Amino acid sequence: xxxAGRIVRLAERDRAAVHFFLDGQMRTALAGxxxxxxxxxxxxxxxxxxxxxxxxxxxxxxxxxxxxWVWQDEGPRLRACSTLIREGMRLRTTPPxxxx
Ligand code: FES
Numbered sequence: 001x002x003x004a005g006r007i008v009r010l011a012e013r014d015r016a017a018v019h020f021f022l023d024g025q026m027r028t029a030l031a032g033x034x035x036x037x038x039x040x041x042x043x044x045x046x047x048x049x050x051x052x053x054x055x056x057x058x059x060x061x062x063x064x065x066x067x068x069w070v071w072q073d074e075g076p077r078l079r080a081c082s083t084l085i086r087e088g089m090r091l092r093t094t095p096p097x098x099x100x
Contacts, residue, residue, distance in 0.1 A: 005041045005044060006041075006043070006044045007041050008041075009041060015031045016030065016031040017029070017030065017031075018030060018038070018085050018086070018087050019088065020085055020091060021073075021088075021089070022043070022092075022093065023091075023092055023093055023094075027039075027042040027043070029041065033084070034080065034082065034085065035068075035083045035084070035089075036058050036061065037085075039070070039080060039091075040057060040058075045057055045093075046058055046067075047069070047094065048094070063082040066079075068080040070091050070092065070093060071091065071092040071093075071095055071096060072090060072091060072092070073091070073092065074090075075096050
């Protein structure tokens with residue numbers, strides 16, 4: 001079962017499940033999802049804004065606006081709207097300098 005999120009799947013709901021971790025919490029996506037789709041189909045935001053308290057959810061969805069950066073446990077950030085989710089991926093909503 002995929003938890004309800006900001007976006008709702010209307011089609012292609014029978015693709016294989018892919019598990020990933022977001023801030024240490026396991027979530028489920030579908031094979032072929034972008035990271036952005038995976039995060040917003042299982043939650044309500046991508047990350048917090050660095051300019052205010054508002055949560056961000058991406059804007060252009062095509063690699064142009066830079067609103068969808070998220071971080072990998074290994075440190076490097078990635079653009080969520082142009083990166084495919086992979087099994088076991090470990091993602092964070094905040095940059096490494098804020099990690100404990
Ligand atoms: S949502 Fe605009 S670059 Fe990803």
